[in-house]
Amino acid sequence: RKEVEQDPGPFNVPEGATVAFNCTYSNSASQSFFWYRQDCRKEPKLLMSVYSSGNEDGRFTAQLNRASQYISLLIRDSKLSDSATYLCVVNPPSGGSYIPTFGRGTSLIVHP
């Protein structure tokens, strides 16, 4: 089982739709979870951190479920500009450090 798994998609949704992505991780001792966004041929950029209590930033909501070992990202009222690849990041322990481990990303296409 891969350390971090995401459905690669693509998720093809109309403007205004609500879409949700999940990301599962295998190491229960993992710390610190994030969602990054990567546009085509660009670098990843932090979208939001993910806290146990859940957190919201405008149209974006992130949640962590430690019992089931997954994180989620919900996007409400999708915009064309939300089209991108969404990467989850988990930090499993390894040899005394925590190693930032990226999922392969979920592709979102928002169409008019």
Added chain:
Amino acid sequence: DTAVSQTPKYLVTQMGNDKSIKCEQNLGHDTMYWYKQDSKKFLKIMFSYNNKELIINETVPNRFSPKSPDKAHLNLHINSLELGDSAVYFCASSRGQQVGETQYFGPGTRLLVL
């Protein structure tokens, strides 16, 4: 005023050559990273340095040698390039090495080995 910059942006070279990629950050961060993103889009960490000291080395072939002359720079030298080295290489930095620090990525270097 680019925060994390890399040179070159594109690199096309023959198998067997040696090449270097440079990275600089002007954020005053202590920690820098090299990542490789392959054709399947997996972004995998290769190395991490904190204040010029190596802290993460993720079983990368020893043809890859990072060098950090100071905490604002982390260069990557690759010897005897192979076809499988073709990828996008991203440099990143974070304020510190504590788990959970936000990482800021450079624009990437697209390496093609022929």
